[in-house]
Amino acid sequence: MRIVTRRLAQQLVLAAFAAALLLAPLASLMPGETIASRTPNTFHWARKQSQFTLQVGDNVDGGWNSLLTRVVSDWNKGDTVTFRVVGGSTSQQECRERQGTVQVCNFRYGTQEGWLGLTRLYFNDRGDHVDAATVMMNDSFLNAGSQYNTEAARRHTLCHELGHTPGLDHVSSNSCMNDSQQAVFNNLAPINKDFRQLERIYQHKDSTSTVAGKQKKQKKKNQDSTDRDGKKRRDRDDRRRDRDRNRDRSDRAGTESFFDPTSLPAVPSGADADETVLVETLDDGRTVVTFITWADEAAVEEAASDE
C-alpha cells in the first residue's frame, strides 16, 4: 500500500534526522514496534490534584510569540490544565526537553522530512508518566513559500501540538486536535469536548508529581459538612479515600505502564490520517513518544524543487 510505504520511509528519515539533530541517538527503533496509529489516550503527567499548571517554556521568536499567547489562552479556557508561559530553556534548533515542563520552539527545521509540527512526550524512568515535553514548529513550511505559510495553519499546528502535551489524542470533530489536512486550515482552537477529555484523563490523583513549579492548592469540597447530612457525606468521603488509596497502590504496582506491546496497535490508520506516532527508547532507557504532523506530499515535493 502506497501510504504505508510512504509512512515507513518518513519514519526512517525522521529517525535518522532526530539522531543527527538531537545528538541523542535513538536506539531500538524497530518498525514493528514504532508504528502506532492510535495511542492510548491515557498518556499523562503525574500530579497530586486533578487541576494543575503546566509550564510552557517560550523558545519562539517573531510572530510566534503573540500566537503562543493566543493559543495558550484558548487552551486555558478549560479548568483541568492551565498552561503558564515562562522563559525558555533551550535553543530553538535543538529544542531539548526540560523536566517538568513543555518547551516550545520554532526553527527552519528543513523540508526534507516533510513535517509541519512535532510533539515529543518524554516519560519518567518508570515509564508510567510524562515528565517533559517538547513542541517544534517547522518554519521551513509554516513561515516560508508553501501553502502552510498562513496564520490559520500556524495557529492550527500550534494548538494541535500543544494539545498533545497533556496527553490528548486525535479526534474527528472540529477541534484543532483533528489531524486531517482539511483541519490544518479550518480547525484552529480546542472545543469543549477536548476540555472534557482532559478532565477525564486527570480525574485520578497520583501519589507523585512530574510537573514543575508551584501548584495551586485546590479547594476542598464538602469541608463544612456539619449539617444533618454529615454522616452520609463522611461515608462517601471514606469510600472515595479508599478508592484513591487503591488507585495509588495500582499506580505503584506499575499497572499504568503504557508500553505493554498489546496496548499499541501496529497498523497505521486510514488514509486520512496525516500523522504518525513513534514510540522510541532513548539510550538512557527512557521512552519518548513522538507525534508528527506531516505536510501534504505535493507540498513537500514543491518545497524540494524550490531548494
Ligand SMILES: [Zn+2]
Ligand atoms: Zn497517573
Ligand SMILES: [Zn+2]
Ligand atoms: Zn497530532
